[in-house]
Amino acid sequence: MSGRNYSFRDFEKMTNKVFSRRYQSVGCLPAKFMEKEFWQEIACGKMEAVEYACDVDGSAFSSSDTDQLGSSKWNLKNLSRLPKSVLRLLETAIPGVTDPMLYIGMLFSMFAWHVEDHYLYSINYHHCGAFKTWYGVPGHAALDFEKVVREHVYTTDILSADGEDGAFDLLLGKATLFPPNILLEHDVPVFKAVQKPGEFVVTFPRAYHAGFSDGFNCGEAVNFALGDWFPLGAIASKRYALLNRIPLLPHEELLCKEAMLLYASGEFGDLDYSSAHLVSHRSMQISFVKLMRFQHCARWGLTKSRACSGVIPVSHGTVICSLCKRDCYVAYINCACHLHLVCLRHDIESIKSPCGSNYTILVRDHILELEAAAKRFEQDEQILDDIRRDKDANESPELDCIEREPELNYGRRDLEPEMHQPCLSSVHPTHSNSMLAQSSSIIDNNAGHHVFEKPILNPDKLSENLSRNAYESSVSSLSYDDCTSADQDRLHDSARRPFSGQYSDDSDTEIFRVKRRSSMKAEKRSRHDSLPLQHSGHQV
Missing domain, CATH: 2.60.120.650 (Cupin)
Incomplete structure (x- = not known):
């Protein structure tokens, strides 16, 4: 300067x-x-x-x-x-x-x-x-x-x-x-x-x-x-959303990818790991199970209320909610003009679509695999016990799923009736390798931060533009509006544990x-x- x-x-x-x-x-x-x-x-x-x-x-x-x-x-x-x-x-x-x-x-x-x-x-x-x-x-x-x-x-x-x-x-x-x-x-x-x-x-x-x-x-x-960062990263993403700041990292996507890698390895129940690894794995598993339970219950509610007309599988990367700037990886809601992507944390019936059309739920194409991983993690009673304690302490709406449905029927086909039909012609799988926009026009080098463009989509280029605009994440592994300091303090208990090794x-x-x-x-x-x-x- x-x-x-x-x-x-x-x-x-x-x-x-x-x-x-x-x-x-x-x-x-x-x-x-x-x-x-x-x-x-x-x-x-x-x-x-x-x-x-x-x-x-x-x-x-x-x-x-x-x-x-x-x-x-x-x-x-x-x-x-x-x-x-x-x-x-x-x-x-x-x-x-x-x-x-x-x-x-x-x-x-x-x-x-x-x-x-x-x-x-x-x-x-x-x-x-x-x-x-x-x-x-x-x-x-x-x-x-x-x-x-x-x-x-x-x-x-x-x-x-x-x-x-x-x-x-x-x-x-x-x-x-x-x-x-x-x-x-x-x-x-x-x-x-x-x-x-x-x-x-x-x-x-x-x-x-x-x-x-x-x-x-x-x-x-x-x-x-490390894996123990996920609960803290969720809090940061939630605060960014409250301040309407576009996040820098795709927290939800990172959480899902890390969980699937752990699930595929089959090593999450291995007691031979050091205590540091166990703490890291446990933090990630709890965050992932919370996220999948919330996503499952939110989609169930939208489907049963007929607020959305159907479900479409997608394979592109993370997108940004047009209302709160949260990242959406597992699922999000869209209208026919594809200009107003909305995360599942908003009351869809109170949102007026500019194009006047019904909303559709877009869900990750490997949602059944994600839910299978969550169900497998839940077989560890300690995972659900920790989540129940969180619910009792914070009355988190996201965790109400546990009381309403102790064993969520993951993969239930009547939950998403259109999920297993061929994709709409306007939706094409993309590689979504471009996690970060790199053009100088959207990078503020002086501030040292990345600034991302708002998704501007049309039916013909839905996947291409979604992939380009795919970026951030922040769906907390928490509830949709759990913004209390008690929640933040509770999640920080994990930060107080000593790390061995x-x-x-x-x-x-x-x-x-x-x-x-x-x-x-x-x-x-x-x-x-x-x-x-x-x-x-x-x-x-």
């Missing part, structure tokens, strides 16, 4: 001059001293601006076989596509999400308080340069964090929405910074990590974080997701784990680097 162009070395020279003029030093200064300097500068300093080369496409990892880090699984160019990462199922890369980006900073360049898109995991590697200080709030305290921001940071004329999502909407802009003591004063736990060259920092789903650089440095970051040292918290490059094994971190900012009663 400054309009200046730098090579990496030119930027380093510029930042070192700024540092040496201020501190008459060319070396690193103690992290505690720099932390005091930073907040003093924020409060009443005289620096007019700093420059920060953030969101730079590319990677600084080597691809050479002789480079131990470059050829390892810790190479961030490959990490999001590893076998256990859900993002491997995306067929097109997303810069900054599946592909890493570089962050080249200088003295007091900072990153504002934020959570990752869709509450994904993130991993950041510090290639070189001065220390970087991180502040992190555990995911289970995210709503408390947002409440403090809403009540004690933002003024009422700034908030664009009411309730819990008012602050969340502004925080998505990644332009809010305030000192952590404001959080501590209101009993929100905050932790600090000082990242040095050769170290990784991992942030867990829904963990708010912020930080700054002590001088010139270069870092690199990318996202990833991960490197950690004695000072690591659940939310931040710093990894050493030297041995890829946990080393005992100094107390100076890892002391939590809050009182001992709040330590995780």
Whole structure:
């Protein structure tokens, strides 16, 4: 934004001059001293601006076989596509999400308080340069964090929405910074990590974080997701829908594909898995069963009420609901003009079709396979017990299916009378390989987000355009309008469970784990680097 162009070395020279003029030093200064300097500068300093080369496409990892880090699984160019990462199922890369980006900073360049898109995991590697200080709030305290921001940071004329999502909407802009003591004063736990060259920092789903650089440095970051992310990703997608924001990831499609892979492997009942794998599989199975039960009951209600005239199988990718911007993969509703796709979470009888025609349900062509997988997962009594507990705690409309129909008759042919007839001539299966729109006209590079066009369809090009516009997802594994904080807190119970099999040292918290490059094994971190900012009663 400054309009200046730098090579990496030119930027380093510029930042070192700024540092040496201020501190008459060319070396690193103690992290505690720099932390005091930073907040003093924020409060009443005289620096007019700093420059920060953030969101730079590319990677600084080597691809050479002789480079131990470059050829390892810790190479961030490959990490999001590893076998256990859900993002491997995306067929097109997303810069900054599946592909890493570089962050080249200088003295007091900072990153504002934020959570990752869709509450994904993130991993950041510090290639070189001065220390970087991180502040992190555990995911289970995210709503408390947002409440403090809403009540004690933002003024009422700034908030664009009411309730819990008012602050969340502004925080998505990644332009809010305030000192952590404001959080501590209101009993929100905050932790600090000082990242040095050769170290990784991992942030867990829904963990708010912020930080700054002590001088010139270069870092690199990318996202990833494990099976335990699905419930959290559902909450993020639901909140995007409440704010009418188009999601970045096809959450529902990823959930269905991951569930079918697990179902096909037959390994979901294997007790030999580590506890981390079991937690991951269980979270995904519960989310999938909830989704399929909701979809089944919603279609049953639409069919019995005669609100829709028929059911048509489809094979294209995810589409966007024209009302709430949720993604639709398993099923959605459409009218004859194909201009107003609607997810199953809306009262269809209250929607007026511009073309005046009846609505049709479009259902995934392998819906019977999806329901067979859900039925198989339900044979694990623990799955249904967990869902029943969720229903008792939250009275979720989506979970009412359990009481009305303890054993849903998945695959019932009278549910979808036209499902097994030949497809309409205007519907043609497509490969739907294009998960992400890539034309420069719909990518806002400055904002670092993808912006997707609204589906504009006609009967002759239904599948072709649906596939092109196919993109996001967000049908929560929750109910259609379960927007309560209790629901969010309940789902975050899974985020509080410890994850075994991960490197950690004695000072690591659940939310931040710093990894050493030297041995890829946990080393005992100094107390100076890892002391939590809050009182001992709040330590995780």
